[in-house]
Amino acid sequence: MSELNEIMNPIKENICLPEFLVYERPDTLTEQEFHYCPGCGHSTVHKLLMEVVSEMGIVGDTIGVAPVGCSVFAYHYLGVDMQQAAHGRACAVATGIKRVMPEKIVFTYQGDGDLAAIGTAETVHAANRGENLLVIFINNGIYGMTSGQMAPTSLEGMVTTTSPYGRDVLTQGYPLKISELLAHLPGVYYVTRQAVNTAGNVRKTKKALQRGLEYQKKNLGFCLVEVVSNCPSNLKMTPLESNEFVANQMIPFYPLGDIKVPEVK
């Protein structure tokens, strides 16, 4: 362990020299160190979200809702006013906030179990009421926080701790494409599916978050940005392998791109 530290430390210090910096930590991200596993998509999306909030200059106008899931501590990292919601209830909590503070931009940040299993009713009805919320939906196909159980989004045949022989769709249901489902609702303004497994996809995700927040600034309706993500720890893969899993297994079933975009008049 100490050997590793000796190897790692000088590199870490070198990387942190100003001349090596490619980009800086957005000032809206707190200085709290992330607890996320190395290579986890949650970290990337946190950073992107706060970059956009900083660039748009909306830190004082934005209120966020953290879920129960690996990102439960999002409120420690995202430097805006935040509320931590009960498992699945983020869209209801966000509705409560938005209805009494209609001039603020309100977002939720939720995992797939939170948004598409225990919180399905809250998600569908907030969308159906056309609540002016930006929902950021991290689809890693698994229950990260509780150590790798099957999620509503787990792929057919996917081995998880609660589908040890692979997800059997006949007894355990089919992977749920909730974004497509929500896109049918008239109250829903913008739905897109992105990923953070490659540099190019990271840039597109940032654009989608920007778009979602711009729409919220104008209160145009319910917006959802799904991010197909990874969970190296529970997939028992290296970060790189987990990104390949996203590219080769997840994205073919959950194709990237806009699912519903506002009609140009």
Added chain:
Amino acid sequence: MGDVKFMKGNEALSEAMIRAGCDAYFGYPITPQSEVLEYLAREATKRTGMVVLQAESEVSAINMIYGAAGCGKRVMTTSSSPGISLMQEGLSYIASAELPCLVANINRGGPGLGTIQPAQGDYFQSVKGGGHGDYHLVVLAPCSVQEMVDYVKLGFELADKYRTPVMILADGAIGQMMEKVELFPQMERVVTDYPWATTGRPAGKDRRYITSLHIQPEKMEEINHTLQAKYKVMQETEVRYQALHLDDAEYLMTGFGLAARICIKAMELGRAKGYKIGMIRPQTLFPFPTKIYAEVAPRIKGILDVEMNAGQMIEDVRLSVEGKTRVEFFGRMGGMIPSPDEILENFEKYFIKGS
């Protein structure tokens, strides 16, 4: 001066909510309290701009309350027994995150889907915590339409003062019956700048967050101590009860809400027959008026506790008197209401004929 009206309990409660300057109501229909959402949908938004939203479930409603209360707004929800059961996880979060809000339970008969008739079977759920973890709601028990109104105002005041969820525990009869009621005048909706409220990070200041998660057990224990200290202060300063004939009482009748009101009639019938009966009616079920029971217990011959359940508050009465007097029970359940005559009969059975 407010105005005097003849109103149904649920409507009076709704009117009081509007007049108390409530900012938002989130609720889901259930008998016997659906008039609340209906009344508010008709009256509230157009009069004060109050937010009124029919949620998709009680689970959602209580979490909407969490969100809006977290912004420092004056918020309320109402439901009846099965719906209140669904709210328990949310109430536990609200108590832990120390958010002020008001909840009314227009108790109906249970368990299960039960009946829509009035009952008091939710006493344990209301006063002992209800959801998970060590917490309490302040619980107010009205016995008239007038108290439905008074306790909305008081409930909001206590919620703000202690940053705590407050429950009005009424029953289907008080919700449905019509009585003369004096309403307080319309209050302003005030914007309070609470330092803890998430209203958008103020420029140059720290951002706020609302949570009930404290991974380190030391910190979680500290939060528990804070909550318990708050409950202790409430027990010392917020106890409210109505007492009758304590000066000459040889016996007591006791109960809360509607059962207590019927008991008063039974007490009067008994006194007309020469029995020296007094009465204690807790108005706050939490904090419970322990002291007054303890005070009178040594000098009386017995207490008849009357409830519209299988005997729930009686446990707190027995804990209060610490065995210093006999405590007997009479109750009706499942939506049945005791009559003054049967209460008096039971009183005589236990304390006059049997003794």
